[in-house]
Amino acid sequence: MRRTVTALFGRRALMRWVHLILGGALLMPYWLLGTVVTSPLLDARGMFAASLAVQFAAYAFALPLVAITALFPLARPISVGIARALCGVRPEELADGPARGRAGKTRTAGWFTLHLGIGALVSGATLALPPFALSLVALPFSERLRNSEMTRFWKLDEPWVQWAGVPAGLLMLVALAAVAAGAGALLARCAPRLLGPSPADRLAAAERRAEELAVRNRLARELHDSVGHALSAVTLQAGAARLLLDSDAAADREFVREALAAIEDTTRRTVGELDHVLGLLRQGDDEASGDLPGPGLEALASLAKGAGATAAVTWSGELERVPRAVSREAYRIVQEGLTNAARYAGGAPVTARVALHDEELEITMENPLPDRPPAVRPGGGRGLRGIGERARLLGGAAAAGPVDGVWRLSARLPLEAGR
Structure with missing residues (x-):
């Protein structure tokens, strides 16, 4: 009842x-x-x-x-x-x-x-x-x-x-x-x-979801690469400066001064990038879907300086004719490669070469393999995945792994994608 x-x-x-x-x-x-x-x-x-x-x-x-x-x-x-x-x-x-x-x-x-x-x-x-x-x-x-x-x-x-x-x-x-x-x-x-929902509605919803995930992944890559590199560089510079802080040699004091200056420059630049990415997150997906500003190949010299004395970055070709989108992604790839080398190569020297060919930008990075395999952080491995995603989004390709006793990271980015 x-x-x-x-x-x-x-x-x-x-x-x-x-x-x-x-x-x-x-x-x-x-x-x-x-x-x-x-x-x-x-x-x-x-x-x-x-x-x-x-x-x-x-x-x-x-x-x-x-x-x-x-x-x-x-x-x-x-x-x-x-x-x-x-x-x-x-x-x-x-x-x-x-x-x-x-x-x-x-x-x-x-x-x-x-x-x-x-x-x-x-x-x-x-x-x-x-x-x-x-x-x-x-x-x-x-x-x-x-x-x-x-x-x-x-x-x-x-x-x-x-x-x-x-x-x-x-x-x-x-x-x-x-x-x-x-x-x-x-x-x-x-x-x-x-x-x-009809099949057309489900397809449209799936496309919207894919766009949202793409934007979120893009912002996550920016945070991972910029902040991760900055923390690794600052850690190396601060560690080296701490070891030499008590030395009386003028050269050592000069090195400490340069290390502190590099820390200051790196943190200032990274704070600006972090603030911009967080601003995009607050604005929403529509505003974040555009091109993300950031440093390009013109900042390679500053990047090499902040990476420490063991990093050697060279480039060839008229890099100013590289489209802005390709230049920015290439900078992030080199930055992430240096971060991985600093984190896992145990202070071994790192060489990075950026070469501009007719319609392609080639990036090659090498460092000696350490005597023992590095410890992998829980949840790690996002850096190499992000490099591959950056290359594929531009229609290129990236590969990383041991080759002839060295760890080699290579990427090819077509210039046409940036235009």
Whole structure:
């Protein structure tokens, strides 16, 4: 019994009832237009004659207009928003945005017509039936009702008929609630099929998700390369300076001074890059999807200086004709290569060569393999993965691994991608 009452008069049933009444309200402009068109053909008394034939003809005339209206882009977002709020449908079962393709628009038109068509019938019953049912319930107790026009019209003069109207009126109210609950449940069951994502919607959502992940990965690479290199360089310079800090030799003091200057320069540059990337994260994906500013090949000398005395960076060719996007990514690749060498090569000398060919930029970095394999940090390995991603995004390729007793990192970046 309790379950039946909840199903008919619970919160979900009442919200779905409101949803149906809203559909009936939305049908009213179409129904009025249908009344204007059909009443001269079916009833000479005009549209205000309240003829049932005119009303149902106007209803039938309105439904095709509703279906046509549902083809407009805003129809599905509005329908989905209302259904999520009132129908009790899980949000993930419904699609977002305008309908795409013929199938999606057809399903939206079907939902809109179903909602407004059933909603109009339930709304009409909700307006007309409760006053009549309550009048039947109150009829044996009200002399005014017994002498009313309603009693004479429905031939309710007999006392036993009037008392029979009490349970009949209550049953009418329960029947109305049952019809509204059933109609609401029907719409809730149809909503995922008619308003759910189509294959085109799923493809568009997958593309949006891929774009979001690409932007996030791009920003993550920027943070990893810039901050990771800065921390490695600062650690090396600070460690060397600490070892020589107590020495009285002028050369050692000069080295300490240069190390501190390199630390200052590296941290200042990295703070600027970090602030910019964090600013892009705050702005959102649309602003972060553009080209990220940052140092390019013109900053190789500063990069080599900050990497320490064991790093030798050379370049050849007219690097100024390298497109900005390629120059920036090439700088990050060299930067990450130096960071990995400083972290895993145990202070061994590192050589980096950047050569510009006709339509390709070649990067080669080498350092001797350490005597024992370096310890790998938990979760490490993102640097080489990021180098490969940078090269592939430009249509190039990158490779890293031991070759003839040295660790070699190589990358080829086509110039055409940067243009």
